[in-house]
Amino acid sequence: MINLTDISVRFTQKNSEVVAVDQVSLQVDKGDIYGIVGYSGAGKSTLVRVINLLQKPTTGKVIVEGKNLVDLSPRALREERKKIGMIFQHFNLMTSRTIADNVAFPLKGSGLSKQEIAAKVDHLLSLVGILDKKDAYPNKLSGGQKQRVAIARALANDPKILLCDEATSALDPKTTLAILELLQEVNQKLGITIVIITHEMQVVKEICNKVAVMETGRVIEHGRVVDIFDEPKAPLTRDFIRTATHVEQAEKKLLRYTDKTVYELKFSNAAEPIIIELYKRFAVTADILYGNIEFLQDVPIGTLLVTLEDANGQEPSLTEVSAYLAEQGVRISKVVRTENKEVIV
């Protein structure tokens, strides 16, 4: 559906050049909710703006539904852009117009009659759950309500793709969840493909099925959210995930309260009751200090923080234990008293 190939965006300033996006290739399939996550300055906004050519890439192809947008005439590009809606962090509503007029705005010149436009606006406002505010002005609305209006406006031209540029960053956690739920509904009920850029892995965890992690203009890791959460490869991805799953805070606190070695066990769909098996097979007792299970697209991804003891109350030898755990699809790593973790092989 969206194929970005070798996209680079360079900004030339007086004496320097900024490479905002550096040779990124990305494929978004129809029906995806694709998250692009990265810290500030990673190049996310620039990349997402390339998808509708708000930002022209310095090099690379932007293929949307088979057409390379870079090659289109301005008129043809205008037509293609109608298939791509966009919402922003600060909503970008017109303050001097009512909610209904904001949503009707993209329908100007659509060929629809006044009555048809009014009916469509009502339908869209009811879809996003805010029809009762149609005659209000934006300054009377909360952040969440404004984002609902922005979503209705972005859907006015019946787009096939919705781009979300930090759409929940200005909202509190509860409102964020409500807006993410609405986006999921838009994806499922209307079949709209969604690309979300965010600096919060929490957002990705809630609704995305795929994710790309960006750092200094590059995509350093991408794939299915379940796979990336289960086995992140890049240190930055691990950082993002540990923050999103609260494991990091738990580790920091636990290490203050125990002198023993703390191990992290990570698993998805572990088949056997591993704690009991560790005892039965190796006489190793696992004391569970913390446990967490996340459901990602209905797949459970679990993390346990444990201390381990052998029959003599000593640190057990881990050779056989880790081999057995690996057979069960459980990865064990030692939580060391630095920022990083040491992986036991």
Ligand SMILES: Nc1ncnc2c1ncn2[C@@H]1O[C@H](COP(=O)(O)OP(=O)(O)OP(=O)(O)O)[C@@H](O)[C@H]1O
């Ligand atoms: N129009 C521009 N001119 C010059 N440099 C730019 C321009 N737009 C972005 N940049 C630079 O490109 C880099 C990537 O910026 P971008 O806004 O895409 O990152 P981001 O990941 O979206 O971060 P944020 O969430 O803070 O917006 C930054 O170093 C930024 O300063």
